[in-house]
Amino acid sequence: MELTTMNHPYPIMMNLSGRRCLVVGGGAVAERKVKSLLQAGARVTIVSTEFTEGIIEMENHAEVVLYRQTFHPSIMIDESSDFASYILVVAATNDAKVNAHVHEIASRQGQLVNVVDQPQLSSFIVPSVVRRGKLVIAVSTGGASPSAARKIAQELDNAYGEEYETYLDFLSDLRLLIQSRVADKQARQRVFKEMLEWDVLAKIRGGTFESWKEKLYITLEKEPWM
Ligand SMILES: C[C@@]1(CC(=O)O)C2=NC(=C\c3[nH]c(c(CCC(=O)O)c3CC(=O)O)Cc3[nH]c(c(CC(=O)O)c3CCC(=O)O)/C=C3\N/C(=C\2)[C@@H](CCC(=O)O)[C@]3(C)CC(=O)O)/[C@H]1CCC(=O)O
Ligand SMILES: NC(=O)c1ccc[n+]([C@@H]2O[C@H](COP(=O)([O-])OP(=O)(O)OC[C@H]3O[C@@H](n4cnc5c(N)ncnc54)[C@H](O)[C@@H]3O)[C@@H](O)[C@H]2O)c1
Numbered sequence: 001m002e003l004t005t006m007n008h009p010y011p012i013m014m015n016l017s018g019r020r021c022l023v024v025g026g027g028a029v030a031e032r033k034v035k036s037l038l039q040a041g042a043r044v045t046i047v048s049t050e051f052t053e054g055i056i057e058m059e060n061h062a063e064v065v066l067y068r069q070t071f072h073p074s075i076m077i078d079e080s081s082d083f084a085s086y087i088l089v090v091a092a093t094n095d096a097k098v099n100a101h102v103h104e105i106a107s108r109q110g111q112l113v114n115v116v117d118q119p120q121l122s123s124f125i126v127p128s129v130v131r132r133g134k135l136v137i138a139v140s141t142g143g144a145s146p147s148a149a150r151k152i153a154q155e156l157d158n159a160y161g162e163e164y165e166t167y168l169d170f171l172s173d174l175r176l177l178i179q180s181r182v183a184d185k186q187a188r189q190r191v192f193k194e195m196l197e198w199d200v201l202a203k204i205r206g207g208t209f210e211s212w213k214e215k216l217y218i219t220l221e222k223e224p225w226m
Helices: 028-039 053-058 096-108 146-159 163-181 185-195 200-206 209-222
Strands: 020-024 043-048 064-068 088-091 112-115 128-132 135-139
Touching: 020 028, 020 096, 028 043, 028 053, 028 088, 053 064, 088 096, 096 112, 128 146, 128 163, 135 146, 135 163, 163 185, 163 200, 163 209, 200 209
Parallel strands: 020 043, 020 088, 043 064, 088 112
Antiparallel strands: 128 135
């Protein structure tokens, strides 16, 4: 049997902060997609005949709007309505025809669309994700086995501890400092590589990181930087 999902997916990290997204359907799958959209800072409108308890609780969230109604194309087409201008659409009902209809309208309008029961129609699929502050690890099987994607992500979840959040914040701050102080591109890149060899993670785990960082910054202040 041939795999009908994506053979060459293009992985991207999208900035959805403040962007409007539409989820059609209010079951367990819709709830999972809404949660991940909210984590990304999106504003989410959910249209469904019924909602899970979890989605109803989300109504208190400032970025969530619920409409209890049957899907109708005007929801997505009518420019004057509250529903227009979604950057991203998720078709998550348990009715394949409705999901296909949502897909058809979204595609016609050039919107990105995820169809939860027909991956072959989707312009994007959702990976399993592990987050440690600025570090985001996304695992996808291109739809071949969502449960395998989840299992692999759980393995990575165990392998990459909480210390990675502090570590990435440190690398990010230091990188900005070096970018502002070291004019020579090659010299900058040497320092970036060298930074990765310092055993910072062990220092974070061992509780000596803050005092070490303080000393490092004092030393760096004295550096001639060229
Ligand atoms: C990663 C994750 C993200 C998320 O949903 O947020 C996600 N599915 C997750 C879990 C999961 N989904 C399913 C099971 C049951 C076991 C099983 O069937 O394996 C489990 C396991 C579980 O629940 O533990 C069933 C299932 N999933 C899809 C179909 C339809 C089809 O294949 O036709 C069916 C069959 C429905 C049926 O037959 O009735 C389709 C998709 N699911 C995807 C993503 C996309 C491909 C991802 C990839 O492979 O890269 C894709 C293509 C579209 C999309 O949804 O974007 C999330 C883990 C979140 C986490 O990490 O916690
Ligand atoms: N992508 C995935 O990760 C994944 C995982 C499991 C299942 N699925 C598929 O996703 C589908 C949805 O799963 P679920 O567990 O959330 O189903 P569910 O039955 O719990 O929820 C379906 C929701 O769709 C709403 N709905 C149905 N018809 C509608 C309409 N015409 N207009 C508006 N709302 C409508 C219902 O009110 C309900 O809230 C399943 O049919 C299954 O095929 C996908």
